[in-house]
Amino acid sequence: MKRSLALMVSEVKYTFRDKMIIFWLIAWPVFWVLMSAFIFVPPGAGQPITLDVGVLNLDDSNITLNGSLLVRILSMVVYNGTKIFNIHNYTSRQALIDDLRKGRIDAGIIIPRGFGRNATMSVAKLEVLIGARSLYSASITSGVLKGFIGEFSRRIGVRRTLTLYNYTVYYISRFSGNYTNTTNSNMTGFLRFYKEYMIGIAVPINASFKDVRPPGLETRETILGWITIGAIGMVALYTGLAYGASILASEKEAGVLKRLIATPLREEEYLAAHSLAMMVELGVASIVIIITGVYGTGARIIFDPLNPLHWLAAGLLLVAALQTFSIGAIMAPLAKTSKSATGMGTSIGLILAFLAGIWFPESMLPPSLRPLAEYFPVTWTIKAIRQILVYDAGWNDISWLVIGSTVSLIALYVAAWFILLKLLKKYLEG
């Protein structure tokens, strides 16, 4: 054991001096966590956005409903406590279009002369110009403005309908006596029907919208937590596969293997040292990735030292390290040189990270690929870690995942051990 530890320490030191390994172990996942956080899940995602809207108000109507009222309402619209529109007033059409072109504002609204009058008496025109500050922003801006204007015009519609209704009632009573006469229930029924029908013309469908998303995907913080753990899973996959597949070949090529075995170090101790080294290396990488995730992007990763389940998650990280190391070791006989072994491990690991629901959500995979995510043991481990550290799951939510990943680990590790011992003997002969 002492000998295994000594070898493990050298192995880990060696690893962290290899620039290539540092790149794959640390730089690459950190890069992706940050990339994802600021590009694919930009800050503000999951929160209401604020649009900069330029307004050119040419309305001169001298009634309550006019351009100024529209602008006031725009500036007061609030969603989840945040104002949606940030209003900028313009005095010329040209200035407004210039700013749109320069990407200074998201949209422009031109309220034409007579807007208020027309909105009250006839059909009002409104010119909306959609800018495009970024690839996605145009569709978001247009969606938000369409939604707002649609709602605004529906409300005016209802108002105008009610006004029309009141006039109707007034004229009916003027010309056919008191319609509220209690005996005249037919008339009351007709008016009720008439009122609802008229409002229906203004608002034929009153749809309600509600967000129904998986609870874990609700906030940016948990999305980033998901990604952070995914990055660890990705690193575990390709480093584990590459390390397990290449370690014997590379030490043989360096001439270290024979020398180590000529010492009292037993073959089992030799293999144990490498398993330990893999765990330590992934452990260090995980800490760096989690720190990046939590402090660099605001990911939600909870860790309570008093919660045994959280320690289980830490243990599961080591399980992931050994699972991938074992899978790599099982593939080791397929490669002739350490270079080809590393290439094979890294590429298969990366592909699996994408296809097995570790770096990419399962839900984004084509259905034909989902079984891979469902039955791949490393996915179980990563899923369990996510459930615990990101979604604060309880034992009942993850027990099957944990059992599955532990049992699979034992099977994989026994196979790996057997294959590595055989390969070691073969290499010592050559």
Added chain:
Amino acid sequence: MMKTFFCSTKHPFIINILIIKTILTVPCRGAVVLPEIIEARGIVKKYGGKYALRGVDLVIEEPMTYALLGPNGAGKTTLLTIILGIASPTSGTVRIMGRDPRDPGVRSRIGYVSQEYGLYELLNGWENALLYARLYGVPTGEARERILKLADKLGIKEALKRRVSSYSGGMKEKLSLIIGFIHDPEILVLDEPTTGMDPGSRRTVWELIMEEKRKGKTILLSTHYMEEADTLADRVGIIDSGKIIAEGSPEELKTKYGPRSVIEVGVEDGVNPEALKELESRVEKVLVSNDRLRVYVEDPDEYVPIVTNILYRYGVRIRRLIVEKPTLEDVLLRLTGRRLEG
């Protein structure tokens, strides 16, 4: 198989080292049976259909320096790794001090310097050496002292703090030696310990090896330097194409297999082919390298005039002429028809 010493013999030293430390003491009427230090019998090694070793016996009974001398591909490395229990023979047996060489207890008493340096390139000299110290169970303080002493002797003390990737071949070989010596083992197995070293360093390493020998260590080394075998070895095994074709002390080998005498002639501007042809027809063998001739003869008194005469007739200018005893190189050449060094 076993060598029997009587308790009253003149081997108190061996008995001290070997009996007390290790070994089965089998009293047979006052006699103690000692296993050989290294005993390899009938070693055959096949790679695919090709023989690397075809029935080698190598037995070392008492502490000494044994040199395996042979050309590239002769099977030296293969034999050493089999003796160390790293590789297994196709057939044959190996015992070290009567035990299986794979036994960790045996391994801890052997130092191995492999032909490939076997170092971690991204670790520095200290880290490499200390790793092996730990693997051999040497306390760190003691190991440090030993590393420093050896590194000082070999002139790489300053380099210990640097990563091995910045070392020259000779420096790597030296660090590799330090590692082989780190646990002060009773048996040292050195596979070409001075390859890639400059002559000065080679001398230093030889001194180091001789010092170990004086301490009563057993040293088994492979080399293709004649001089190394000649200087260091008590016993030399000449190995060629997977077989030990001759064995004995350097002197024994020279008398048994070498020519009686060698006339070495230094010439100017080389030798013309006609002169060479005539020489070869008169003597047993002539070796030519640049401006140097080695002529194998039985009786130098008779042949010196003949040789000078022939050279004179063909206009070859002689710079110097010495009559020498044969060297191991001559032995090897006679036995294998091949030379080792360029």
